[in-house]
Each structure stands twice: as C-alpha cells, then as structure tokens.
Amino acid sequence: MMRLSLIAALLGLLVACGVDGEPEPPEPEERPGGITVTGRAAVGAVF
Secondary structure: HHHHHHHHHHHHHHHHOOOOOEEEOOOOOOOOOOOOOOOOOOOOOOO
C-alpha cells in the first residue's frame, strides 16, 4: 500500500509539470549602470 501511495504521489508531481503552458523566459530587468551593493552583514562570536 505504501508503494502505491508513493507511485501515485510521484505521478501527480510529474503530471503537474507544465500545467500552465509552455515555459516563458523572464522579462529582462532594466538596471542602472555601475555597481550597487545592498544588504546587511554581521560578524560576531559567542562564548
């Protein structure tokens, strides 16, 4: 029974691939020139 459930789950995942049509490449984003660094970093030690 366990094997049948696993096969059914895998088959469901395989069938769901491409369910919304053909894949389309993402639209290119317009980015400003130069180098931009964003984010946050932290370094520390706990004793």
